[in-house]
Amino acid sequence: MLDTDMQAAMDADVFEAFIQQLRRFVRERLVPAEPEVIALDRVPAPLLAEMRDLGLFGISTPIEYGGVGMNVSQYIETIRQLSWAAPAFRSALSINIGMVSGAILAGGTQAQKAHWLPRLVEGDIAAFGLTEPDSGSDAAGLKTRATRTGEGYVLNGTKRYITNAPYADVALIMARTSAESLPKNAHVSAFLVPMASPGVSVSSPDAKMGQAGSQIADIILEDVHVPADALLGGVEGQGFRAAMQSLDKGRLSVAAAATGYAARILDSGLRYAMERKAFGEPIAQFQLIQAMLADSKAEIYAAESMLADATRRADRGERISLEASATKMFASEMCGRVADRVVQIHGGAGYLKEYEAERFFRDARIYRIYEGTTQIQQLVIAKNMIREFGRGE
Numbered sequence: 318m319l320d321t322d323m324q325a326a327m328d329a330d331v332f333e334a335f336i337q338q339l340r341r342f343v344r345e346r347l348v349p350a351e352p353e354v355i356a357l358d359r360v361p362a363p364l365l366a367e368m369r370d371l372g373l374f375g376i377s378t379p380i381e382y383g384g385v386g387m388n389v390s391q392y393i394e395t396i397r398q399l400s401w402a403a404p405a406f407r408s409a410l411s412i413n414i415g416m417v418s419g420a421i422l423a424g425g426t427q428a429q430k431a432h433w434l435p436r437l438v439e440g441d442i443a444a445f446g447l448t449e450p451d452s453g454s455d456a457a458g459l460k461t462r463a464t465r466t467g468e469g470y471v472l473n474g475t476k477r478y479i480t481n482a483p484y485a486d487v488a489l490i491m492a493r494t495s496a497e498s499l500p501k502n503a504h505v506s507a508f509l510v511p512m513a514s515p516g517v518s519v520s521s522p523d524a525k526m527g528q529a530g531s532q533i534a535d536i537i538l539e540d541v542h543v544p545a546d547a548l549l550g551g552v553e554g555q556g557f558r559a560a561m562q563s564l565d566k567g568r569l570s571v572a573a574a575a576t577g578y579a580a581r582i583l584d585s586g587l588r589y590a591m592e593r594k595a596f597g598e599p600i601a602q603f604q605l606i607q608a609m610l611a612d613s614k615a616e617i618y619a620a621e622s623m624l625a626d627a628t629r630r631a632d633r634g635e636r637i638s639l640e641a642s643a644t645k646m647f648a649s650e651m652c653g654r655v656a657d658r659v660v661q662i663h664g665g666a667g668y669l670k671e672y673e674a675e676r677f678f679r680d681a682r683i684y685r686i687y688e689g690t691t692q693i694q695q696l697v698i699a700k701n702m703i704r705e706f707g708r709g710e
């Protein structure tokens with residue numbers, strides 16, 4: 318379920334003007350910067366500053382903490398529009414807003430909200446540390462331990478594949494505070510850990526298949542002392558719940574990213590089909606090419622409709638675990654199909670690095686894996702169906 322600390326929507330006219338401004342920024346500033354982002358494997362600092370100035374790091378944070386106070390529909394639509402550009406731009410801010418600010422808003426103490434949220438809105442970079450070498454889908458199987466001391470806790474463990482780890486200012490780290498897992502998953506707590514804390518180190522960034530410009534690495538915690546007020550919500554055993562609440566938002570964000578990027582990929586496929594000639598005419602005139610274009614368009618429309626429905630339900634305060642998983646599963650698989658078709662539409666050119674289709678194909682692959690694999694979304698959907706059946710709903 319999404320957090321109950323839901324803020325009111327941004328005024329509709331103001332939001333519409335913001336989206337128009339964002340669309341221009343994406344096409345005029347972000348898309349032209351993609352080659353530089355790929356070459357550096359980073360979003361350049363001046364562009365990050367422009368993204369901050371646009372308010373992008375505070376879209377889902379309430380106005381009282383310096384954010385712009387969008388509701389879920391508006392925040393997810395913003396992510397969809399941003400995702401016309403290379404995925405690295407969303408990655409730079411999505412952990413801040415969807416995962417870490419979301420967890421603090423839902424489960425943090427007043428002091429944690431007052432301390433961390435304005436910093437995250439200002440553009441301090443956050444990381445979300447759940448996955449470990451021996452636990453990914455089985456998130457509750459994590460081994461990182463937080464042992465209570467007189468003044469706070471000492472953390473030991475390794476987090477793996479953590480987005481933003483090489484340049485994050487703060488990480489929300491999920492760790493065991495007890496051997497006891499009753500009530501369910503009560504052994505997991507969440508800690509706000511400044512990355513400059515003694516004992517925190519980061520591995521070299523992993524070399525990835527795609528999504529250049531967004532780096533992942535291990536976070537290694539060796540006898541990291543944190544004060545008691547680093548514990549999210551000030552209560553042990555809330556970490557797993559906080560992580561799962563963040564994941565519902567994270568899943569909608571990935572679904573929006575996949576849907577926005579699929580639209581960009583299809584645009585590139587259509588352009589190529591209109592320009593490329595074979596047998597004396599543009600390949601867009603061939604019905605088998607048209608079938609690939611039409612299937613892609615229809616599937617993008619379906620994902621957009623699912624996003625609109627799921628976010629509307631979230632804004633009504635409904636429980637949307639099933640819808641978030643279904644939307645993430647469909648949109649991520651759909652983006653993969655669209656990327657594959659657009660490679661096919663490009664023919665041999667689709668296999669060359671010189672054309673964008675090859676990059677789109679590699680970039681799209683991760684959407685089916687992180688924030689819960691397609692198999693994990695299937696399990697969530699089926700479990701919800703079985704639960705609802707049991708309740709006679």
Ligand SMILES: Cc1cc2nc3c(=O)[nH]c(=O)nc-3n(C[C@H](O)[C@H](O)[C@H](O)COP(=O)(O)OP(=O)(O)OC[C@H]3O[C@@H](n4cnc5c(N)ncnc54)[C@H](O)[C@@H]3O)c2cc1C
Pocket residue numbers: 412444445446447448452453454455477478479480481525533683686687688689690691692693696
């Ligand atoms: C680019 C990138 C960025 C990432 N960013 C972050 C981040 O910021 N923070 C973070 O905490 N993690 C992050 N991750 C980790 C990511 O969330 C995990 O890789 C993902 O959840 C899968 O876990 P795993 O890799 O351990 O795979 P496993 O859990 O080992 O799964 C392997 C395979 O088994 C299947 N499987 C597992 N359990 C079941 C089951 N019960 N039933 C059926 N099939 C099953 C999976 O679907 C998959 O096909 C990132 C990963 C990548 C690649």
